Every structure is written in C-alpha cells, then in structure tokens.
Amino acid sequence: MGRPRQSIGTYGTINVTELRPGKWRARTRYRFADGKARQVEKYGTTKPKAESFLKQSLLTIEAGRGGELRPTTPLRILGQMFLEHKRGLERSEGTLETYGYAVTAHIIPRIGDLTIAEAKPDRLQKFLNTVHKESGHGATKNCRSTLSGMMSLAVSNGAISRNPVRDVERIAQPKGKKGAAAVSPDDLPDLMGKLRQAPTLVEQDTVELLDFMVASGWRVGEACALKASSIDFSAGTAEVVATNVRVKGRGIVRQTVPKTDAAWRVTPLPGPTMDLLRRRYERLKADTTLLFPTAVLTLRDPSNTQRELRDVRDSLGYPKLSTHSFRKTAATMLDRAGMSATEIAAFLGHANPSMTQDVYMNTLKGSTRAGAVMQDQLKGLI
Structure with a gap:
C-alpha cells in the first residue's frame, strides 16, 4: 500500500541541508487548499533558524497566495x-x-x-x-x-x-453589575454643589463640562468634541457631529463620525445651558473653536475626564459616580416628566428605544419636549 495522502493544510517531513558554512536550507512539501502538494523552502544561518523560518512561513502560506481566505487560513x-x-x-x-x-x-x-x-x-x-x-x-x-x-x-x-x-453561547453579565448608576434628581443639587468645590475638577476646567452633560445627556466623548460651529444659539440647540477617541499611535482624535447613526442628532438645551455655552464661547473663541478643551486648550481625553471623576467620587460621597452617570441621570429626569421611550431614545441618540428602557429607566410613558423638561428639572442648578 502507498503512503496515506496528506491532509489539506499539512506538511510532510522537513529536511534541512547545509549548503555552505552559514547557509542552511529547510524544505518540505505542503498540501494546499486546491489539493496540490508543492515544495516549500526557507533559508537560515543555522539549522534551527532555517527550520523555524520554514515553520513560521507555513502558518501564513495560504494568505501569501493572493490573499484568498481558505479553510486552512490561520x-x-x-x-x-x-x-x-x-x-x-x-x-x-x-x-x-x-x-x-x-x-x-x-x-x-x-x-x-x-x-x-x-x-x-x-x-x-x-x-x-x-x-x-x-x-x-x-x-x-x-x-x-x-x-x-x-x-x-x-x-x-x-x-x-x-x-x-x-x-456559541452568550456569556451573561454578572448579576448586580449594571454599569454606571444614575444620580437621583433629589440628590443632584448636593452633588453639583460638591463638584464645584472639588479643587482638581476646578483646576482642570471640568465642572462646566459635567453641567453640560447632565443637561444634554451626551456621552463624554461627544461633549469633549463639541465645537462652536455645532451650536445654534438662536434656536437653543447643539448638534452631535463628532466624538473624541484615543487612537493608538496618534493620541486623542476628534472623530467626525459619532458612535452610531442614531448618535448624529440635534439636542434642544435648557436656557441656562445655552447661557453657559455662550459664556464659554466668548471666553475661548480667540484661542480655540472647542467649547470644552483641556486647561491648555487641547482636545480633551474622555478617559482622563473619567479618571478625574473617579479620583474624587469617594470623597464626595458618591462612590459609584462616573461620567456616564450624568447621561443616565438625564434619562431619569425625562422619564419622571413622562416622556416616551422613543422620545428619550432620540434625545440620548439610541438606535433602539428598547435599550433605553432596559438600561436607562424602568417605565416610560407620556410625551413632552426634552429641552423644556430639562430646563424645568435643572432650575437653579446650572
């Protein structure tokens, strides 16, 4: 009987030969996805190196033949x-x-x-x-x-x-771990007062960013990327057109594509929040078009902002506070005012209202305008 036929994607015995001092050749036959066995060889300065180079090349050899995907592609x-x-x-x-x-x-x-x-x-x-x-x-x-x-x-x-x-079975999130917790609207005056007294947040010019986030319901990356060109002061709105992200090898980048298609939205804002944005615009316009830059007027890193909050939350008496808490708090206030899941999803930039219901609040009903609701809910806080 003849030798058993090689399986596709496997190779035979590796033979290593010294061609001259300092040059070795490793050679074998590899059976490709088309069923044909072809000789493959690699060279090295020592016997182990030549054999190692050959084995490494066999791991990617199918991709090297025109970049096609095959069952044997690693x-x-x-x-x-x-x-x-x-x-x-x-x-x-x-x-x-x-x-x-x-x-x-x-x-x-x-x-x-x-x-x-x-x-x-x-x-x-x-x-x-x-x-x-x-x-x-x-x-x-x-x-x-x-x-x-x-x-x-x-x-x-x-x-x-x-x-x-x-x-493959989905692995459920452990019970009790549901991400950031919303701040009760009843506790919000106490929290905002404490945030304004936190030295590191004041030093990093972070307090008004948090004010804006609770009024707008924006994600921290969206708020950090806000520019004056996205604000309509006469209409009292701000548009989400970008988000700040950290990219390996490039640092912080203002990505002009929001997180999802639904994230691209125009947000009606309370009057006091528009006044806050107007003040910041007048103060910063000579140096930057950003509304919430760092203290040195560069793009703000959302992760750094999250860390700043983590560093002070225990001392403030809110150990579960995160930047996402402000987004959930906005949803809670809209929920209390009787807005529907669809309306709140549009305000937050969710593609699916069911996710808004499941993650951000318990029951939703009724209808009203988000900007007016937020102005009433945040009266005296901004």
Whole structure:
C-alpha cells in the first residue's frame, strides 16, 4: 500500500541541508487548499533558524497566495484581513480601535494559530470563557463581536459554510453589575454643589463640562468634541457631529463620525445651558473653536475626564459616580416628566428605544419636549 495522502493544510517531513558554512536550507512539501502538494523552502544561518523560518512561513502560506481566505487560513491572518476589510468600509477610528484591540490583545495570542476550519464552536466557547474569567464581560463581548465579524468574512469568501459564532453561547453579565448608576434628581443639587468645590475638577476646567452633560445627556466623548460651529444659539440647540477617541499611535482624535447613526442628532438645551455655552464661547473663541478643551486648550481625553471623576467620587460621597452617570441621570429626569421611550431614545441618540428602557429607566410613558423638561428639572442648578 502507498503512503496515506496528506491532509489539506499539512506538511510532510522537513529536511534541512547545509549548503555552505552559514547557509542552511529547510524544505518540505505542503498540501494546499486546491489539493496540490508543492515544495516549500526557507533559508537560515543555522539549522534551527532555517527550520523555524520554514515553520513560521507555513502558518501564513495560504494568505501569501493572493490573499484568498481558505479553510486552512490561520485566525491570525483572518483577523488582520478583517481589520483591513473594516478600514476599507471606512469604519470610525474608535470602532477600528475596538476591533483591533480584540484581535491583537486576545484573539491572536490565544487562538491565532487555529485555522478557520478548526475554529469550531466548542473551541471558541472555551476561548471566550477564558477571556471572561480573566478580562471581564466587556472584553468578552468585544471578542465575540469581533470573532463573529471575522467568521462572517470567512463565510462570504467561501472558506466555511456557516459562522460558528452563531452556535456559541452568550456569556451573561454578572448579576448586580449594571454599569454606571444614575444620580437621583433629589440628590443632584448636593452633588453639583460638591463638584464645584472639588479643587482638581476646578483646576482642570471640568465642572462646566459635567453641567453640560447632565443637561444634554451626551456621552463624554461627544461633549469633549463639541465645537462652536455645532451650536445654534438662536434656536437653543447643539448638534452631535463628532466624538473624541484615543487612537493608538496618534493620541486623542476628534472623530467626525459619532458612535452610531442614531448618535448624529440635534439636542434642544435648557436656557441656562445655552447661557453657559455662550459664556464659554466668548471666553475661548480667540484661542480655540472647542467649547470644552483641556486647561491648555487641547482636545480633551474622555478617559482622563473619567479618571478625574473617579479620583474624587469617594470623597464626595458618591462612590459609584462616573461620567456616564450624568447621561443616565438625564434619562431619569425625562422619564419622571413622562416622556416616551422613543422620545428619550432620540434625545440620548439610541438606535433602539428598547435599550433605553432596559438600561436607562424602568417605565416610560407620556410625551413632552426634552429641552423644556430639562430646563424645568435643572432650575437653579446650572
């Protein structure tokens, strides 16, 4: 009987030969996805180096043949191709950063050498369970979403017939962990008074940013990116057209694409909030078009703002306070005033009103104008 036929994506015995002093050749036969076995060779200055170079090249050899996705393509290659695919679709810097972190920090180090065909649901489930145990729910959710996108790309390119992530169980968020907590409207006067007395927040010119956030319901990145050109002082509105994000190798970037399509919105603001913006505009217009820059008039980092708040919240008596608390507080006040889920979702920039209901409040009903409601709710606070 003849020798058993090699499986696709495997290689035979590696033969290493010294061609001359300081030059070694490693050679083997690799069976490609088209069924044909071809000779592959690599060189090195020593025998171990030549063999190592050959083995490394075999991990990515299919991707090197025209960049096509095959069942034998390793997930490390699929991950990079997925990121390039998203760049080609002109996804936002923040989105690319999120996907990129999942690929480089979790997927490649742990399962990057698995091939597409080997990425079965049970293996992916085990990987996600490990990420959840070591890095938490947020990282797990990000990795699952990224893996799903990667495997969808593999399906669309004919490398596999079904996305295996569909058969992976979702890992539920631990009970009791529901993110930032809203501040009770009854406690808001006390909190705002304490914030205005916090030396570090005053020094970093952060207090009025927080005033704006509770009145507008904007995300911290959106508020940090606000420019005068987005404000209509006569109409009493501000438009979300950008968000600040940190991009690896570039620092803080004003990304002129909001978080989602629904995030692109015009927000009616209370009169006192418009007065606050007008004062800031008059004070800053000679030096910057930003309304909430850093103390040295550069783009404000949302993460730094979150850290500033974390550093003082215990001393203020609000240990669960975060920048997102102000957004949830705005939703709570609108809910108390009887606005509908759809109206509040539009005000906050949510694509799905059900998410507004599930995450930001309990029951929603009635209808009224958000700007007028916020002016009444924040009377005397801004």
